[in-house]
Amino acid sequence: MKYASVYFEDVKVGDEIPSLVKGPIEQIQLTRYAGASGDFNPIHQDDEFARAAGMGGVFAHGMLSMGFVAQAVTDWAGAGRVRKVGVRFAALVRLKDVVTCRGRVVGTSQKDGVNLVELDIWAENGKGEKVVTGKATVALPSRE
Amino acid sequence: MAINTSLIGKEYPPFVVTVERGKIKEFARAIGDLNPFYLDDRLGQASEWGDIIAPPTFATTFRDETADTTVVLRELGTDISRVLHGEQEFELARPIQPGHTYVCRTRILDIYEKTGRSGRMAFVVRETAITDRQSEIVGTMRHITVIRL
Numbered sequence: 001m002k003y004a005s006v007y008f009e010d011v012k013v014g015d016e017i018p019s020l021v022k023g024p025i026e027q028i029q030l031t032r033y034a035g036a037s038g039d040f041n042p043i044h045q046d047d048e049f050a051r052a053a054g055m056g057g058v059f060a061h062g063m064l065s066m067g068f069v070a071q072a073v074t075d076w077a078g079a080g081r082v083r084k085v086g087v088r089f090a091a092l093v094r095l096k097d098v099v100t101c102r103g104r105v106v107g108t109s110q111k112d113g114v115n116l117v118e119l120d121i122w123a124e125n126g127k128g129e130k131v132v133t134g135k136a137t138v139a140l141p142s143r144e
Numbered sequence: 145m146a147i148n149t150s151l152i153g154k155e156y157p158p159f160v161v162t163v164e165r166g167k168i169k170e171f172a173r174a175i176g177d178l179n180p181f182y183l184d185d186r187l188g189q190a191s192e193w194g195d196i197i198a199p200p201t202f203a204t205t206f207r208d209e210t211a212d213t214t215v216v217l218r219e220l221g222t223d224i225s226r227v228l229h230g231e232q233e234f235e236l237a238r239p240i241q242p243g244h245t246y247v248c249r250t251r252i253l254d255i256y257e258k259t260g261r262s263g264r265m266a267f268v269v270r271e272t273a274i275t276d277r278q279s280e281i282v283g284t285m286r287h288i289t290v291i292r293l
């Protein structure tokens with residue numbers, strides 16, 4: 001049940017969510033993401049442009065990596081459960097990079113009848129360097 | 145070059161977005177996220193939301209040529225080749241859905257300079273409030289753009 005939602009009562013601080021492996025990143029995915037998102041910065045498409053800009057070549061949209069870590073959260077918590085997701089882009093993701101997304105529960109609370117779970121989330125490249133770090137808050141259903 | 149901080153507090157003209165069903169699916173597939181709640185109309189109709197929903201980062205597609213990054217960069221006297229995405233946050237009261245119309249209001253919260261490992265950089269902090277047609281808040285996006293000076 002890959003897309004089953006988790007229940008609030010079954011979550012405790014320290015739990016890790018299943019890791020999600022994305023990539024290797026290919027140029028066609030960056031082109032596709034540009035079209036889907038509307039971010040046509042040539043730095044993600046045109047290697048010559050990216051080199052001239054001093055970036056050493058094309059790199060992935062930060063927002064694509066954010067989409068990956070958000071997917072790791074929704075694969076675990078269920079679609080539509082995310083109340084907040086915020087990240088810092090810590091390092092560039094390059095072509096051929098494999099991105100592994102992870103998360104850990106850091107807090108649980110109940111507010112106005114809503115069950116909230118807070119997570120640290122991050123993504124690593126193949127060398128184990130963090131490319132994205134951040135936090136997410138999800139609202140989970142209760143067992144009835 | 146010193147960064148122009150006179151834009152702090154600037155509000156851009158509101159813009160309106162009506163979300164297309166196909167755009168949600170295109171966006172989910174571009175990420176490689178094949179969650180059926182984003183893609184399967186029938187499942188969506190039977191769900192608590194009554195239709196498919198968008199992935200949490202979908203509001204990044206809410207762009208308008210009067211308020212997008214290119215405009216801000218022009219006003220700051222720089223261009224897209226100098227820019228990196230620093231941070232991004234989405235707060236969502238409920239999921240974005242197809243056929244719904246949203247009003248987006250962007251303003252510049254802050255502009256500041258820092259010197260890091262790779263030299264002097266400017267940080268531009270923007271926030272976009274997303275409301276529905278009843279002016280009820282649906283979400284907020286916060287965006288930090290980094291400009292290599």
